[in-house]
Amino acid sequence: MTQILAGKIAVVIGGSGGIGAAAAQMLATEGATVVVTWRSGEAHANALLAKLPGSGHIARRAVIEDTATLIDLAADVQRAFDRCDILVNTAGYTKPIPIADLDALTDDFIDDMFKVNWRGQFAAIRAFAPMLKASGDGLIVNVSSIAGLNGVGSNLAYAAIKAGIDTMTKSLARALAPSVRVMSVSPGVVATDFVPGRDAAALDKVAPTIPLKRVATADDVGRAIAACATHLTYSTGSLIVVDGGRAL
Numbered sequence: 001m002t003q004i005l006a007g008k009i010a011v012v013i014g015g016s017g018g019i020g021a022a023a024a025q026m027l028a029t030e031g032a033t034v035v036v037t038w039r040s041g042e043a044h045a046n047a048l049l050a051k052l053p054g055s056g057h058i059a060r061r062a063v064i065e066d067t068a069t070l071i072d073l074a075a076d077v078q079r080a081f082d083r084c085d086i087l088v089n090t091a092g093y094t095k096p097i098p099i100a101d102l103d104a105l106t107d108d109f110i111d112d113m114f115k116v117n118w119r120g121q122f123a124a125i126r127a128f129a130p131m132l133k134a135s136g137d138g139l140i141v142n143v144s145s146i147a148g149l150n151g152v153g154s155n156l157a158y159a160a161i162k163a164g165i166d167t168m169t170k171s172l173a174r175a176l177a178p179s180v181r182v183m184s185v186s187p188g189v190v191a192t193d194f195v196p197g198r199d200a201a202a203l204d205k206v207a208p209t210i211p212l213k214r215v216a217t218a219d220d221v222g223r224a225i226a227a228c229a230t231h232l233t234y235s236t237g238s239l240i241v242v243d244g245g246r247a248l
Contacts, residue, residue, distance in 0.1 A: 003031025004230045009081045011035040011073070013062060013124050014091030016045035018192040019143060022222025023088050028052040030230055032086065035077055037062040039091070064091040064120030067127075074127040084131035086229055089121040090143045096197060097155035105157055113157045118164050125172065129180070138180035141228050142169050143221070144239070146188045146247040154195050162186075166239055173237030181236035183228045188243025189215045211245030 010027045014020040015036035024034045025048075033056045038045035045059035058080065062073045077084050093116055097104045125140055132138030147153025148162030166184050173182040189206050203215050224242045232238070241247060 005086075006031035008032045008085040008229075009035065009077065009083050010086035010088065010229075011037070011077060011084055011128065012088045012090060013037050013064060013070075013121075014039070015088070016041045016048060016059070018090070018194055019187070019190065019218050019221045019225075020088070020090035021048050022218035023090060023141075023225040024048060024057075024222075025052060026219075026222040026226035027086065027088075027229065028054050028057065030226055032229075033057060033081070035060060035073075035080075037073065037091070039063055062091075062124075064124070065115045067120075067123040070120070070124045070127045073124075074131065077128075078131060083135060084128050085135045085137065086139045086141070087124065087128045087132060088141045088143070088225055089124055091120065092117045092143070092194075094154040094158045094195060096195060099152070099156055105155065110157050113155075114161055117158065117161045118168070121165065122168060129176070132180045133176070136179050138176070139229050140169075140172065140176075140180060140182045141225050142182070142184050143225070144169070144184040144186040146186050146241060146243050148186065149239075149241075150247055169239070170237045177236060181228075181233075183232070183235065183237075184239045185221060185224045185228065186239055186241045186243070187216055187221045188241075188246035190218060190221060191215050192218055209246070210243070211248060214244065216242060216244060 010032040012024045015024045016038040036059045049057050062069045144165045145162040147159035151159045153159040169184040
């Protein structure tokens with residue numbers, strides 16, 4: 001069977017777990033050689049590499065809010081492969097805060113949220129842009145959220161920042177065309193440990209409120225990310241919603 005991404009190098013920032021790991025799996029299945037980054041979970045990253053189809057995959061440490069590590073990562077990928085064709089931004093964090101609790105959204109918290117969930121993604125793109133442009137068929141996929149569309153999510157700052165990710169996607173789609181495409185994939189509720197305190201019981205409670213009657217799996221989102229590289233090849237600046245209809 002022909003592997004659409006054979007010969008491509010894909011870098012998945014935050015790829016050692018959850019959506020990032022699923023994206024790495026899907027991209028490798030399509031033939032890409034994958035670079036998975038980890039922040040503190042080196043063992044998880046190495047375990048993932050052992051499961052990926054194909055060969056040549058590597059894991060490297062990168063801290064999304066530490067631009068120097070992202071610059072070093074790009075240089076490392078350049079040395080190892082002399083190219084990067086796909087960059088996937090999945091790193092980030094959040095904290096549940098009631099939408100009306102304005103006092104909990106301190107200046108420091110907002111600054112930290114922006115640094116980890118927007119500035120870092122842009123810094124990664126900036127570091128990898130030369131290689132993506134040189135590819136001539138580069139792709140950036142930013143993982144956003146339906147919180148950026150409806151303002152409902154783990155907290156107000158997170159929702160606003162994800163709206164900013166979508167704006168970044170559209171702006172860079174114009175700025176980097178035609179050599180690089182830029183896409184956003186926006187999940188709804190996903191069965192991962194991304195949101196602290198959201199356990200299986202909470203997910204079971206949410207599922208009946210979703211038109212498709214289940215929460216997303218990491219694989220659901222990973223397939224959408226891979227589709228941006230394999231099937232949506234005439235799309236750029238687009239927002240792909242993967243929420244089972246929750247945002248309707």
